[in-house]
Amino acid sequence: MRIHRLFSIVLSTLVTLTTFMGCRTSGEPDTKAAPPAVTLTGAGGAGNSDRILRKSVGALSQSSPENRISECVILKSDVTNLSVVETAITTIKNQALADAFIFRAQIPSIQYFAYKNGEEILVSEMSEKMRFRRPNNDLGNPALDTLMAVFTVKCGAQDATP
DSSP: OHHHHHHHHHHHHHHHHHHHHHHHHHTSOOTTSOOOOOOOOOOSGGGGGGEEEEEEESSSOTTSTTOOOEEEEEEGGGOSSHHHHHHHHHHHHTSEEEEEEOSSOOSSOEEEEEEETTEEEEEEEESSEEEEEEOSSSSOOHHHHHHHHHHHHHHOSOOOOO
16 A cells, blocks of 8 residues: 555656646747847958957857857948947946846857957946946946947847847
């Protein structure tokens, strides 16, 4: 009788665990779906000296099986209001980097870079933590908004799905 009871408890536990595992993955996004297309400009060596902005997806989260890697490079010739973008980059460069806590790591990671005189400047980063440029006042960050608008137009919307 005890063996029968023990067997039914083990079987019940296995059924519960199987159900739990099935429910856990039912709400997750389909990782087999094709990722949205990301514009890639300036992939050749000649474009590297002319680049002004770069969005890197997945560079920091390569160990995750749900990761995807893509890159969008924006050249100076791709930007219509170059002087406004260069002013925004100068403003961003002078702002301090700040860290924020993220409860769940973002996969794939997303990094935004700007370039000034050949120097790579981290604008924003979302991975296991979030790093961003802290504005000098509490009224928002218009320089960051300007750069993000260019990223959205040239690279597509910020897409954090694998």
